[in-house]
Amino acid sequence: MENIHGSRRDFMKVAGLTSVGLALGISGFAKDASVKKIATAVLRLEINPFIIIATDGSITLVNPRPDMGQGSTQAVPSLLAEELGVELEKILIIQSDGQGKYGSQTSGGSSSVRELWMPIRKAGAAAREMLTTTAAKRWEVQASECVAEDGKILHKASGRSLTFGELAEDASKLEIPKEPKLKSPKDFKIIGKFNKRLDVPDRVTGKAVYGIDVDIPGMVYASILHSPGIHGKVLSIDDAETKKVKGVLKVMKTERTMPHRTSDAVAVIATDWWAALKGKKALNVKWDNAQYDQTVNTAKYFEATYEAAKKDGINFEEKGDFSSKYIASKEKIEANYETPFLAHAPIEPENAIVHVKDDGSVEIWAPVQGPDWALRDVCGYLKLKPEQVKINVTLLGGAFGRKAYHDFLLEACHISKELKKPVKVIWTREDDITQGPYRPGMLSHMQGFVENGKITGYHHHAIGESIAGQVFKQLNENEADPWLSGELATENNKYQFSAASKVSWTHVKTDIPVVWWRSVYASNFGWGQECFIDELAHLAKKDPLKARLAILSDDRFKKVLETLAEKANWEEKLPEGTGKGLAVFSSFGSISACCITVSKKDKGIKIDKVVSVLDCGYYVNPDNVKAQTEGNIVMGITAAIKDGITFTNGVCDQTNFHQYNVLRLKETPVMEIYIIDSGSNPGGVGEPGLPPVAPALGNAVFAATGMRIRKLPFDINNIA
Incomplete structure (x- = not known):
């Protein structure tokens, strides 16, 4: 099983290879986040927005729940693999991007398996029925005589078999069953059984890409000085010493937008993170905290x-x-x-990369718990339409509820909008603990x-x-x-x-x-x-x-x-x-x-x-x-x-x-x-x-x- 983070928007890059052909492009991350395109001429069978079965036999699952350590990149494909009758390793995973067609996409409330238990299983069962029906018609046998195993439909009586890829084009022409027959729990081979976490090796060796790992060509770094009093207002900024730090490009007043308050902050923009952090430490900002001295107590x-x-x-x-x-x-x-x-104190502190472009569109790379909520908040903050915003969700190094609260993401939006450059905001541990929520x-x-x-x-x-x-x-x-x-x-x-x-x-x-x-x-x-x-x-x-x-x-x-x-x-x-x-x-x-x-x-x-x-x-x-x-x-x-x-x-x-x-x-x-x-x-x-x-x-x-x-x-x- 491979984790590829990207958007299904990239699937639809090229049409017309044949009358029903498409090029499948799956966008992914390297450490430098240069987007790699894997183009394969395929015909495909798509079952709702979650699953794509290509004529090369590949099976792609759009995971609608970001993985913050709870194992959604194992649990969700397990539901699909069980009903399709394939090994877990055969499922390719990409992360949803917040668009409404994927439904609820927020990891929280211990809801991933609870809410996807039936939808993903039904999608897998529907695909299995459609592929089985297609194979049975070709062989002129009863569908009940055919079974799905290891990415194939088998007719055991005659020993014949066809791969899912060979059946995908014709199966895609069938009506999707609304109530496919699900496997009985007594027949489960994956669900409820011990299976190795296939994502663990990459996480242990450092190959897995978290938000804090991502680099975008041409981006700058921002380290943000927040008010010690959380809701303080900036009275004055003395940045003379900050500007002496090599690599510092700009000092600017910014804002931290929370659901109940918007507070002042000051951002130091630099060519690298160390310069931004060093510049922040050299800042001399006077704050007005008096209004909240007693209520923040x-x-x-x-x-x-x-x-x-x-x-x-x-x-x-x-x-x-x-x-x-x-x-x-x-x-x-x-x-x-x-x-x-x-405090939540996730091991990976809050971070986000945002690029507000000259044409008004926005691209985001961030470890957020819910791309759908992030899309909502970004569109509301920047006054954009959902189709103008692309969200790339990375793995999350812990969250516990914190990374569904998007103050850090909106900070990056504000700074990038001013600079018209990709900006990477990283909170320090001190920011994380002293600022909440x-x-x-x-x-x-x-x-x-x-x-x-x-x-x-x-x-x-x-x-x-x-x-x-x-x-x-x-x-x-x-x-x-x-x-x-x-x-x-x-x-x-x-x-x-x-x-x-x-x-x-x-x-x-x-x-x-x-x-x-x-x-x-x-x-x-x-x-x-x-x-x-x-x-x-x-x-x-x-x-x-x-x-x-x-x-x-x-x-x-x-x-x-x-x-x-x-x-x-x-x-x-x-x-x-x-x-x-x-x-x-x-x-x-x-x-x-x-x-x-x-x-x-x-x-x-x-x-x-x-x-x-x-x-x-x-x-x-x-x-x-x-x-x-x-x-x-x-x-x-x-x-x-x-x-x-x-x-x-x-x-x-x-x-x-x-x-x-x-x-x-x-x-x-x-x-x-x-x-x-x-x-x-x-x-x-x-x-x-x-x-x-x-x-x-x-x-x-x-x-x-x-x-x-x-x-x-x-x-x-x-x-x-």
Whole structure:
């Protein structure tokens, strides 16, 4: 399987080789991004905008979901290869370019396999039926007597065979079946089976091309000085020292456009990146940050969330009269659970190349999560039509939600429009961490009660900034954030509280820019939900596992927890100073449970082992599921015990990895991952394993030490 990044616009370069012939040109990257054209005279069979089968037998898939490490360049072609009956290596991949004919093209919300499970399989099955029908007609046999194997249609009774390429021209004249027969899961040879990641060698050896690798002939580099206060305004620019730096071409005021604000910035343009960066460091810019000193302040933000916890929120969901029953209850507790702002910190920082040309057209090379959203934002910003913009999507060196927020891309657009040259913008790690956007800090105000040894009443009051409100401006003042349905609704968590339950919301605004972070709100609210369920279990004097099973209404959830209990040996007797904690959470169509074992060590604790169980329905490759879950565990532990993002007087207190630490290899515990084959519809994999991690850790700390932690992050080396 080969990865070629480009646009299907390049397919249609030459017509008329024959009456139905086309030249197929697939544009690709070298490190210098000189576009290579591979021209082959072909006739083709095209099944919707995704698949092209050529008369030379080649099979090309337009992958509509960029790969940011989650494995879409393996998972998506696997769906096609399974239904076509070809080996995975036979599929050539190019990346979609944002044009509407490819549908949704954003990698996010753990949606790639979930949303493409049927469309790609149906396209593959339709192509198989059309090729089979064509072959059967030539041989004058029944189509049911023919099978697709290894890029051929076989008539086993006679031993005859025809390649897909030999059948493509005639097959292309048939009507595309609307409801082709899909393979039965029992016949899967690729889906659900271990297959090597064919893209790994290129990534390990450095052959794979990420956005930061791309060079365009004639381009210049831009290093951008952002305001320390994020939203500051430029008062004056002293560039005398900057202009002394060899290679510096220009210093210009530019802008950073975010969904909720546009802020000033200053760009240093140079012939190479080092000169641009050195020139930026020599700049002397005076900023006006006064307007945001108090609103960009995490201490004041959280003060406001705790004040909001003292008042009623806007009801999102209520079953029974929770308030009156809570007041009347004899065994009840109330607690606040806090999660911090977090940076995404992908290993490849934000970067983009944009060339705004003299004729008004634009070409872009960038590691963006969604070329469709990028196209929308660029067209809106530059006031262009989609056909005037060509987007080349590269591989992404991590993203976690950050690279679907296109401030860095629009910066490059602004500078290139001024210069009329291709411009490469690269953010530094300091830019990435100090400028955001971030996972919003959140507060979960929890109330609950028990009766006769069972949890019967529960209220989760979610408090904080709204991504739907700040980024999308889709939240009214009197409306609960609609995204709570995917995290906190009882329809999602399947907990049934016999007396009363309630989910409410209070919007506490901030000028700190926010956006999705891996698992979105689930990473915030899973902490409150699952730690508090543990508190209620202890109030009821019940084992935390049994207490959960008693209020769960869904057999899939119960199976996940029961499997976790078995694999983690939940019932074993532990030595003093050792504890186990568990949590379960549903997000993005999957159910994940986690059990963590910890032990006391000096004044702190040591994380000894993590066991994770995931029911994601049908999946493509178990190895990738496990890899994603391991990544979720590492990221979940990091979010629990390492640094959060804080702002003081409008300025971010963290600047790089020495202050915004991540879990190191030597700190990583033993991990065991188990997948449940439930046969349910495909769920997400990239994110659902994260939400239970922090609460499982918090519950384990309580089991080992008797200390209940309610605020993240906490110092794992100083618990006592």
